[in-house]
Amino acid sequence: MQMTTDINLATYIKVVKHIPLTRYYFNEKQLCIEFDVSLEDLNKYQEEYLNSQFADYDASKRNFMRLLRQK
Secondary structure, X not given: OEXXXXXXXXXXXXXXXXXXXXXXXXXXXXXXXXXXXXXXXXXXXXXHHHOOHHHHHHHHHHHHHHHHHHO
């Protein structure tokens, strides 16, 4: 089992790769999400995510939300 705190990566793994999450828990204020995958697979999915259009979407959304909060 491997864990990530990156919500966008976890969403990509769950929705695009169709891998259900094993469990989630909070480490103080941080959400930790676990999947039943190897470390190699987690690294592969992370690289795929970073090279996909989803990473650009997530970054753009985050920047637009930041702009909204400034107003």
